[in-house]
Amino acid sequence: MTAVKAEPAAPAAPATQERVSGRSGRWWVPWLFLAPALVLFLYFKFIPMGNALVMSFQNVQPFLGNQWVGQDNYVKVVTSDGFQQAAWHTVLLAVVQTAGSMLLGLVLALLMEGRSRRLSFIRSAAFLPVVVPMAVIAELWRIMYHPTGDGMLNSLLGLVGLGPSGFINDPHTSMASVIATGIWRGAPYDMMIFLAGLAGVNRDLYEAAIVDGASRWRRLLHVTLPGLRSVFSILFILAAIRGLRVFTEVYLLTNGGPNGSTEVVMTLITKLGLEQNRLGVASAGAVLLFLATLLLTVVVSVLRRRERE
């Protein structure tokens, strides 16, 4: 939830070395405090990333020694139908889920803005899905999505004369079902962020709009939404990045099935890497996923900076 903190706090140039007393001036003191974090990051973030890069150019053979194969793995990944499809599914899921969560989250925030006790109770209840572990949500929705007519959601559909739907068991509806579960969990999160954003919108502008006789709708369109612009871009980047690396819910709901209809990049990579032991190809896929995330982050931050200036 923090990719956002990126710009603000970049510290000043190191030129002003502090020498209040002899002790605090010792150059290694800050490094001692930083050491545990840096060692852990080195071991579990930077070395793995470096290894992924190296492996992505190799044919990894645990006991025979690795072979350098140049860009072969990348060619294999990019030209394989499976990966192309998974990449398309991932983008589709990330975009629709992000847009859906933001839209629903905004509507919820607008409807439930306010200070009353009752509202804050409803807000807390609506927020619960966000703190429930993903694994629990997936198991719960698996049961709710039971494909026969007496499944929970199917009986609701039955009430309005629809269904029964196969949901996650039908290749035509499986992706939509996975996305729906994601929106259910994502929207309340976005709602909370929007609420925080709404609290920051200048109240005087509302007054002014009322004085000018602007309708509720126009006030929303011309005062509130522009005031939330930075919230939109933050939520967009957070959700899109989270969407690109989606794994747990897909793994537990469908594991890519039925018939590959919900296969995303991460479920494909774990299948290639952990089940089939094709570590080089899987690493190439992971590096591509990382590059996509990086590109998205950089583009959005550049756009935001330009907008601010």
Place this chain on the structure above:
Amino acid sequence: MSAASETALGLKESRTPQARLLKLVIYALVLVVFAGPLLALLVSAFNHVSDPTQLSVVPSRPTLDNFAVAVDHGVLKYLLNSFFVVGFGLLLQVVVSTLASYALARKRFRFMTVVFVAILATLMLPEEILAIPLSLILSDLPVLHINLIGTLAGIIVPVGAWAFSILVMTEFMRDVPRELEEAARIDGAGELRIFARIILPMCRPALGVIGVFGFTMIWDQYLLPMLVAADSSTYTLPLALRTLRIDPVVTPGVVMAASLLALLPSVIVFLFFQRSFVHGLSSGALKG
């Protein structure tokens, strides 16, 4: 300030009976959609479900059988694993982040910007992207040559450093007034003493934020425990749910009972520390 201008939609303006009814319907709908499924989970966990295809929303024949079966399938052990991981993982995470933040917020040193950017960059390297190399590293830590596969330490140590906590803490520590620190320094207090006795106590709200977020983050871990597990002995409860579901003799009621145990800790933490949670969400996300 008039009531009408308090919210974007100004819903307080609506005083007509129709408008109030509409509002009630909307609130009820929100509750049904977002809390309803969780309520179904709760009820099913305590229900004697004869039909394995359905979740029960209406309680009937309440029973603890589901929990008994879940316990027979080792759920208590998995729960214990989860608590062990979250306990030590969070402790490590808080210690590591506060130490690092102290250096980043209160010191000036060469390469500080580099360190800062490196820590930020880790936010783009989640377990998902690193899954394959991470599982190799865990089986043979470079230089140390320790194998963490099949140990709970394999889950605890990697979650020890989390950039989010470091950033929240750093931001907060910057605002602690210099004078306090200077005074202690003149009294001859050392770095560790200043850190533990002066700076940390001033950061209690931030500690709440990183504590709550750290807890839910570690409790929600899925891929990492999956990479670490050699067999079911190190499963955390979220990981065990799938195994439980796949077992052909286990009914959905049992899976829901285990799910209830898996969601309660994080829901309880959220309800108790709601203020820290909401504070963290808004400050973490909006400062950019």
